[in-house]
Amino acid sequence: MHGAFAAKSGWGKSWHLQAWMERNAPRYDYFVCLDYADEYRGLVKSGLAVHYIVGPREAAAFGVEEWTTILRQNPRLILARHELGPETWREEVAAPVIQAARRLAQSSGSASSLTVIDEAHWVAPQSGALPDVVKGMATTGRGEGSSSLWATQRPAEFNETMLGNMMFQILGGFTSSADMDKVRRIAEYPADVHNPQKTTLPALPSDLQVDGESIPLRRFTEGEGEDEHTIGSEWVYSDDSGDLRRIDTRNIQMDATHYGAEGMKLLPPEERTEGA
Numbered sequence: 001m002h003g004a005f006a007a008k009s010g011w012g013k014s015w016h017l018q019a020w021m022e023r024n025a026p027r028y029d030y031f032v033c034l035d036y037a038d039e040y041r042g043l044v045k046s047g048l049a050v051h052y053i054v055g056p057r058e059a060a061a062f063g064v065e066e067w068t069t070i071l072r073q074n075p076r077l078i079l080a081r082h083e084l085g086p087e088t089w090r091e092e093v094a095a096p097v098i099q100a101a102r103r104l105a106q107s108s109g110s111a112s113s114l115t116v117i118d119e120a121h122w123v124a125p126q127s128g129a130l131p132d133v134v135k136g137m138a139t140t141g142r143g144e145g146s147s148s149l150w151a152t153q154r155p156a157e158f159n160e161t162m163l164g165n166m167m168f169q170i171l172g173g174f175t176s177s178a179d180m181d182k183v184r185r186i187a188e189y190p191a192d193v194h195n196p197q198k199t200t201l202p203a204l205p206s207d208l209q210v211d212g213e214s215i216p217l218r219r220f221t222e223g224e225g226e227d228e229h230t231i232g233s234e235w236v237y238s239d240d241s242g243d244l245r246r247i248d249t250r251n252i253q254m255d256a257t258h259y260g261a262e263g264m265k266l267l268p269p270e271e272r273t274e275g276a
């Protein structure tokens with residue numbers, strides 16, 4: 001099964017994706033996460049996976065054979081990107097790792113592998129080179145026992161064929177018009193629910209309403225100014241079978257810590273006070 005997570009930066013994709021990993025990684029024979037921003041160490045701390053830092057040396061030395069061996073020896077693996085540009089990450093790490101995970105799932109009739117790709121627009125871009133093996137994961141991987149989860153903050157820059165082949169989508173809030181256009185093309189419900197700035201929406205299907213109201217997805221924060229931080233966000237889950245749900249991650253159980261950095265905030269200069 002293949003699924004996509006998309007929402008604007010800071011919406012809570014990686015947090016939500018980590019919760020899906022925590023739930024699903026133990027169910028598969030092999031699990032590998034391509035951790036672009038090195039933020040899934042929490043799953044290592046909780047004992048679910050082994051941490052492996054992938055820098056220029058590893059990228060140059062390891063191909064499909066080596067990754068297959070490494071995964072056989074460590075069937076649950078978080079691969080943290082270290083000092084590698086997006087192109088090297090795609091061509092020299094993601095492509096052979098994905099191929100190794102697919103190969104392991106094909107190696108015996110009942111074997112299964114789960115591959116998780118964060119910042120997926122770098123691995124499967126809309127424009128430019130898309131390695132065949134990456135594309136093949138979503139287009140022909142289905143009968144193989146290989147599953148994948150792809151997360152991106154730029155659905156407009158994530159490969160269209162890949163997105164079209166997903167069996168489910170988990171979409172959050174967007175403000176860019178290019179991304180909203182893309183979401184409009186895949187959502188079979190009023191896509192404006194994904195625009196947190198909309199004040200009026202057409203009537204939503206009842207499964208997407210909040211207490212009978214048609215309101216856009218929300219992000220929930222605590223604290224003010226420098227202390228403000230995200231404590232949860234809302235999403236629409238939809239799949240091939242017609243299942244449609246509104247999800248609030250404040251209600252989602254996750255045992256491991258998520259180490260995503262919220263980044264430094266920029267505060268506006270303060271205003272002069274009278275007489276100062």
Ligand SMILES: Nc1ncnc2c1ncn2[C@@H]1O[C@H](COP(=O)(O)OP(=O)(O)OP(=O)(O)O)[C@@H](O)[C@H]1O
Pocket residue numbers: 007008009010011012013014015016152153229230231232233249250258259260261262
């Ligand atoms: N349900 C939640 N409970 C607690 N913290 C959360 C929750 N959802 C998100 N956060 C926190 O909010 C911050 C932003 O979330 P996250 O890193 O998942 O965003 P993102 O959508 O992946 O952003 P980017 O696109 O920039 O990678 C993180 O510090 C994360 O741990």
Ligand SMILES: [Mg+2]
Pocket residue numbers: 013014015118
């Ligand atoms: Mg993220």
